[in-house]
Amino acid sequence: MFQHLVMMKLNDRVDAHFFSRVQQYVQRVKNECDGVLLYHFGENIADRSQGFTHATSSSFIDSEAHDRYQVSPAHVAMKAFMTEYIEQVVVYDGVVAE
Numbered sequence: 088m089f090q091h092l093v094m095m096k097l098n099d100r101v102d103a104h105f106f107s108r109v110q111q112y113v114q115r116v117k118n119e120c121d122g123v124l125l126y127h128f129g130e131n132i133a134d135r136s137q138g139f140t141h142a143t144s145s146s147f148i149d150s151e152a153h154d155r156y157q158v159s160p161a162h163v164a165m166k167a168f169m170t171e172y173i174e175q176v177v178v179y180d181g182v183v184a185e
Contacts, residue, residue: 089147092179094131094139101172112165119161122152139177150182
């Protein structure tokens with residue numbers, strides 16, 4: 088299994104429309120991308136978040152499924168929409184032993 092985590096510091100321009108639209112993209116990724124086991128966008132409630140208030144967490148059947156997701160129209164569109172609202176990101180990619 089392959090894990091992909093993106094932690095984000097969002098700017099002050101985010102609003103209800105932003106979150107609604109992101110959830111639409113999340114559903115689109117789930118519907119369109121083969122090999123996705125889990126795909127979630129949510130608020131980071133950790134008190135040690137260092138300003139990283141939100142994250143996408145995802146699991147794929149393997150690294151090849153993750154690679155296909157990276158270039159999929161659903162992910163490319165989501166990333167293009169979210170970019171102007173993100174101040175900083177931290178990414179984790181890794182293989183999880185089964």
